[in-house]
Amino acid sequence: MSTQLPMVEVRGARKSFGAVEVLKGIDLSVDRGQIVAIIGPSGSGKSTLLRSINHLESLNSGEVWLDGVQVNQKLHGQAFERHINKVRQQMGMVFQHFNLFPHLTVLENISMGPIILKGMTRSDAHALAHSLLSKVGLADKIDAYPSRLSGGQKQRVAIARALAMQPKVMLFDEATSALDPELVDEVNAVMKQLAAEHMTMLIVTHEMRFAGEVADRVLFMDGGVVVEEGPPGDMFRAPQKERTRTFLKKYLSA
Amino acid sequence: MQGLDFTVVAPYWDLLLIGAWWTAVLTVSAGALSFVGGILFAVIVLYAPVIVAYPVRALMWVFMGTPLLLQLFLIYFGLVQIGIDIPALAAGIVGLGLHFAVYNADIIRAGIVAVDVGQTEGARSIGFGKWQTLRHVVIPQAIRNTAPPIGGNLIALLKESSIVSVIGIAELVHSAQLAISETFRPFEFYITAAALYYILNLVLEAALRLFERHVEASR
Numbered sequence: 001m002s003t004q005l006p007m008v009e010v011r012g013a014r015k016s017f018g019a020v021e022v023l024k025g026i027d028l029s030v031d032r033g034q035i036v037a038i039i040g041p042s043g044s045g046k047s048t049l050l051r052s053i054n055h056l057e058s059l060n061s062g063e064v065w066l067d068g069v070q071v072n073q074k075l076h077g078q079a080f081e082r083h084i085n086k087v088r089q090q091m092g093m094v095f096q097h098f099n100l101f102p103h104l105t106v107l108e109n110i111s112m113g114p115i116i117l118k119g120m121t122r123s124d125a126h127a128l129a130h131s132l133l134s135k136v137g138l139a140d141k142i143d144a145y146p147s148r149l150s151g152g153q154k155q156r157v158a159i160a161r162a163l164a165m166q167p168k169v170m171l172f173d174e175a176t177s178a179l180d181p182e183l184v185d186e187v188n189a190v191m192k193q194l195a196a197e198h199m200t201m202l203i204v205t206h207e208m209r210f211a212g213e214v215a216d217r218v219l220f221m222d223g224g225v226v227v228e229e230g231p232p233g234d235m236f237r238a239p240q241k242e243r244t245r246t247f248l249k250k251y252l253s254a
Numbered sequence: 255m256q257g258l259d260f261t262v263v264a265p266y267w268d269l270l271l272i273g274a275w276w277t278a279v280l281t282v283s284a285g286a287l288s289f290v291g292g293i294l295f296a297v298i299v300l301y302a303p304v305i306v307a308y309p310v311r312a313l314m315w316v317f318m319g320t321p322l323l324l325q326l327f328l329i330y331f332g333l334v335q336i337g338i339d340i341p342a343l344a345a346g347i348v349g350l351g352l353h354f355a356v357y358n359a360d361i362i363r364a365g366i367v368a369v370d371v372g373q374t375e376g377a378r379s380i381g382f383g384k385w386q387t388l389r390h391v392v393i394p395q396a397i398r399n400t401a402p403p404i405g406g407n408l409i410a411l412l413k414e415s416s417i418v419s420v421i422g423i424a425e426l427v428h429s430a431q432l433a434i435s436e437t438f439r440p441f442e443f444y445i446t447a448a449a450l451y452y453i454l455n456l457v458l459e460a461a462l463r464l465f466e467r468h469v470e471a472s473r
Contacts, residue, residue: 056375081383089381099376103394103472112390113380145472158376165380 005068007032007169007200008053013062015048022048023059024224030169033198037211037232040221041247046204049221050173053202054091055084066090067168089117092162096174098154100146100161106133107142110161117165125164132160136190152183156190169200177206188214208251212236220244259439263446266433270443273429274450280346280425281412281458287351288411289404292358293393299363301388317356323417325349330421346418354411361403365396398469405462412458413451426450 008030015023022045030036038046051057053064055071064071071087073080101109110132111125120128133139136156146154155175162170172191176184188210194201195214205211211218212232219229220239228235228244236252239245263270298310317325330345340348369392377387397404419428430447434440 054379056379085381085383087381088379091379093379095372095376095379097372099370099372099379101373101376101391101395103398105472113382116386116390117381147473161380 004032006030006065007034007067008202009063009065010049010053011063011065013049013052013064014060015045015052015057016060022224023052023062025062026221026224026226028219028226030200030202033200034217035195035201035203035215036217036219037203037205037215038219038221039205039208039211039247040219040227044221045224046219046221047173050171050202050204053171054088054093056093085117089113089165090168092159092165092167092170094155094158094162094170094172094175096177098146098151098158098178100154100158102146104145105142106138106144106146106149106157109146109157110164113161113165128164129160132163133157135163135193136160137186150183151179152186155179155187159187159190159194163194169202170194172201172203172205174204174206176210206251208236208248220247222247256439258441260442260446262437262439263433263442266429266437266443269429269433270426270446270450273424273426273447274454276343276424277412277415277426277451278454280343280350280415280418280423281408281454283347284350284354284415285408285411287347288354288358288407291351291355292362292404293397295355295359296362296366297388297393299359300366301384314356314359317353322349322353322414323420325353326418326421342418342421342423345421346415346423350411350415350418353414354407357407358404361400361407362393362396365400366392368399369395398472401462401466401469405459405466408462409455409458412455416451 006029008028010026010028013023013026014021026049028049038049040046048057052059053071055064059072066087067090069087071084073083075083104112107126107129110129111122114120114125114128115122130139130142133142136159138153138156138160141149141153141157146157149157175191176187179187184207191201191203192214203211203215215232217229218232218235220227220235222243228239228241235244236248239248295310295314299307299314302310326345326349329340329349330342333340373391373395374387377391382390415425416427419425419431422428426447430443433443437443
């Protein structure tokens with residue numbers, strides 16, 4: 001049997017902001033089609049970990065790999081630019097504050113990446129955008145500007161925009177944290193649909209219930225280290241570490 | 255004392271309209287140069303290596319710190335001395351264009367800095383390079399957000415373009431002066447020229463409003 005390469009692998013990741021070390025040696029391996037939820041208190045380093053996977057943060061030491069290619073290669077200047085732009089095309093990222101382009105319509109937001117970066121024809125890219133919008137339930141908003149959308153709709157467009165690049169992995173950085181509670185479900189539903197299609201996903205979240213429903217594995221981070229990890233059933237019902245228990249108690253009782 | 259008699263303007267109407275036409279040509283050309291130059295200067299000051307950024311900043315400082323009239327004299331009369339002979343119209347366009355490019359650059363630079371960092375992260379996360387991100391995401395938003403003051407500069411440029419009459423460009427004020435030298439009726443011709451400037455400005459403001467309405471559609 002051939003051993004399969006992990007889709008995402010992080011080895012010994014360390015990262016400091018000034019004198020504060022936010023990642024203190026993280027190892028993480030995510031298999032193809034696996035869904036990993038990363039939970040933990042604010043400032044635990046979970047967002048930084050996610051952002052360093054597509055090099056929005058550069059690690060001080062350690063390695064990040066995507067499907068057998070090192071993301072943070074020791075290249076310089078233009079060579080690294082070319083490399084990282086290629087790599088990022090294969091990773092979709094969804095942000096807490098959506099980061100849609102307000103000067104472009106929903107259609108343009110989604111089709112711009114495929115047209116400019118992949119050389120897709122305008123009509124193919126528009127067809128792709130249309131099918132992705134149907135998938136997230138927003139086909140009727142194709143010509144709207146982002147300012148006309150609710151938070152939940154914005155985030156679904158942002159997911160469609162990321163999917164338009166046909167990424168190998170999707171990174172969600174607190175995708176529902178900025179949403180009104182009643183808008184959270186529509187975004188979660190799209191993420192569940194992706195899970196059903198076996199998209200590899202890393203999900204930084206504060207929503208324990210959702211993490212429990214969708215994730216194959218849950219990572220609990222605190223103080224820049226992975227305190228504990230395991231299948232969601234074990235993690236939520238019988239956490240081994242005291243720190244995990246006190247953290248989860250606050251969330252699960254709420 | 256002479257009474258006012260605007261019928262003296264009639265025989266010179268064509269001359270004045272030709273002057274107004276050249277004022278429009280100057281404004282559009284120098285305006286385009288000041289816009290593109292403003293973006294270019296802003297990007298250079300923000301992102302270019304110091305070896306490029308410092309000389310450009312020095313040039314900007316010179317253009318901001320000295321009178322436009324002097325700059326025009328230098329470009330038109332001064333450069334000839336070192337072998338660079340520029341036709342008057344080109345000298346006028348370059349002088350006006352660069353002068354206002356410096357003011358636009360300051361505005362656009364502030365506009366670029368004010369675009370949320372999340373926009374850059376959003377674009378970079380898709381795989382856009384630095385330049386692509388600037389070109390397709392950051393600069394278009396910076397321009398939209400700074401459209402009112404840039405439009406204000408364009409209106410100022412239209413009016414300031416009268417100054418290039420001193421290097422002999424046959425724009426509106428120059429035409430009026432020509433007519434006055436033949437008729438000795440300064441009041442009628444300057445009033446008429448002023449009215450023509452006002453009309454040109456109305457057209458320009460209408461165009462700017464059209465652009466702002468287009469921008470409003472995305473807000």
